[in-house]
Amino acid sequence: MKAATTRKENVSTKQEDVLYMALELGKARWRVGSSTGLGQKPRQVWIRGGDRIGLRKEIERAKQRFGLRGKAEVVCCYEAGRDGFWLHRFLFALGVQNHVVDSSSVEVNRRARRAKTDRLDVEKLLRMLIRYSLGEDKLWSVVHVPSVQAEDAKQLHRELLGLKKERTRQRNRIEGLLFCQGIGLERCGKNFLESLQRIKLWDGSALPPGLVQRLKREYERLELIRGQIQELMAQQQLRVKNSQEKNLETVRKLMRLRGIGVDGAWLYTMELFGWRKIKNRRQLAALSGLVPSPYQSGTSCREQGISKAGIRYVRAYAVESAWNWLRLQPKSELSRWYLERFAQGGGRIRKIGIVALARRLLIALWRYVEMDELPKGAVLKRAA
Secondary structure, eight states: OOHHHHHHHTSOHHHHTEEEEEEEOOSSEEEEEEESSTTSOOEEEEEETTOHHHHHHHHHHHHHHTTOOTTOEEEEEEEOSTTTTHHHHHHHHTTOEEEEEOGGGSOOOOSSSOOOOHHHHHHHHHHHHHHHHTTOTTSSOBOOOOOHHHHHHTHHHHHHHHHHHHHHHHHHHHHHHHHTTTOOOSOOOTTHHHHHTTOBOTTSOBOOHHHHHHHHHHHHHHHHHHHHHHHHHHHHHHHHHHOOOHHHHHHHHHHTBTTOOHHHHHHHIIIIITTOOOOSHHHHHHHHTOSEEEEEETTEEEEEEEOOOSOHHHHHHHHHHHHHHHHHOTTSHHHHHHHHHHTTSOHHHHHHHHHHHHHHHHHHHHHHHHHOOOOTTOOBOOOO
16 A cells, blocks of 8 residues: 555544644744644644734635635644633634643653754644544643633732732842841831931941932832732722622632631632632642652652642642641641641651641632531631
8 A cells, every 4th residue: 555545544534524723822923733634744834923814814724725614623722821811712702622731731852952943843732632632631731711700800819919929029128228238127117218317327327328219219119019909908808798799609608717818718719619610629639739749660669749730829828728727727627637647747747748738628628619518627707
């Protein structure tokens, strides 16, 4: 049998009826690859970055190039990144079945020096897309795309977390500028500008005027950040108190548990429980990245720690919630489990144990939200 005939017959009828497309997204231009199945040389073209009309026309041209009917199914993919999810929604509106792929799950060559170009990346994505569509579900990780409303609900707490980090950086910058002159600062409070006039250098002289002006500007930026934090916190409290949205009902339900405050309840709801359809505890643990990463090969067997592959906001707050849970829910089953297994160990053992407790607590909160199953031994807050 001829080689050309063999390659043609390897492409199944199902594949010929589907147009597969892969996008390599850049700021200035996009590389679009298309094919109808394995064993076929892909078509690759450049289009201008963000050009929706050009992308729609390329889909039609690719169908004509491969001899597909106008209503043929189109399956597409691109790696999650700077462009976010607007492109997924645009392709969905065109009737394209699109997959947003976690870039860290794409298999790569392990050689020390591997060739990497947009052309090779598109070919790789295209081959993996075809294999995934034909049934290799574990080939890579596909991102669960939120709705516009669910994505918008994340803005408040993420902005608040970012502002708190900026507030810490701004305080450290002010303290560092003064410490360079041998001056220690305990607090950067409301009377900071007045205290600048009284601060003296080591020889009793006043602060240099350039440094004073910079400290004033730095303090003004700190006050702006503080004002924005207070505004967002007030907005959050008002919505929790008055809003009748379904997500806010979940927030209030979580807040009934002693040890869970408004920040934790809000974050868990908007990132996890409010819109994701979690099937089991393993999915929940994987979403938070609180799952082990074993390394077993031959006689070598060791643990590499948790995967840290999930939502970093949830993972960080889960560990913080676990510490609060031990302090505020000492009689719960989870707290007793931790105390029996880890409390007598050293600092490293207790830190390992708190990560395990964070995973168990996250699962218990999910069951409390979804199945109304109160964590064993947990106490609810007293009604105001």
